[in-house]
Amino acid sequence: MRREAARAKRMEFKPRRSWTAINRPLPHEVNMVFAPIDAFLRKLATGVIECAQNGAPIFDDVEGQAYEATPAVRGFVSAFNRILDHYGFEIDTTPIIRLCNKLDANMPINETAVAHCQGIVDRCRMAYRTMDMYQVKALVNTELIDLEFKRLKVTHEAA
Numbered sequence: 001m002r003r004e005a006a007r008a009k010r011m012e013f014k015p016r017r018s019w020t021a022i023n024r025p026l027p028h029e030v031n032m033v034f035a036p037i038d039a040f041l042r043k044l045a046t047g048v049i050e051c052a053q054n055g056a057p058i059f060d061d062v063e064g065q066a067y068e069a070t071p072a073v074r075g076f077v078s079a080f081n082r083i084l085d086h087y088g089f090e091i092d093t094t095p096i097i098r099l100c101n102k103l104d105a106n107m108p109i110n111e112t113a114v115a116h117c118q119g120i121v122d123r124c125r126m127a128y129r130t131m132d133m134y135q136v137k138a139l140v141n142t143e144l145i146d147l148e149f150k151r152l153k154v155t156h157e158a159a
Helices: 002-010 027-046 070-088 093-104 110-127 131-159
Strands: 057-058 066-069
Touching: 027 057, 027 070, 027 110, 057 070, 066 070, 070 093, 070 110, 070 131, 093 131
Parallel strands: none
Antiparallel strands: 057 066
């Protein structure tokens, strides 16, 4: 029984978080955060993108769940704007919002606009690599709560 207890103690998972240092994201964590938007922009650049029944483009998340693209991308941008403001980075994400507006209006999108948006996402990726991932998670949770309050306020006013 002592051997089993010693073996179980060795196998315990120790959290990676260090409370005294900045916990930068590992490369696979960075890829996991940015993979959905990278895949979406790649599909836009090729010109072949999946659409829902109503004609809205589809955005796939890391787990394979499909969402309507423009609200998902706007949510990503609003969360990242909150993070950038917190850390003091000055990255202009308005071209990504303009791209979403064009998608909503069924306007044509050129390759240069998509490439410009990909460049913005790449700068956001570089900034994310320098951030504390636990602080970023807290900021994203705050943004999700804010978006939910806005959604509830809109539905409450409509009722």
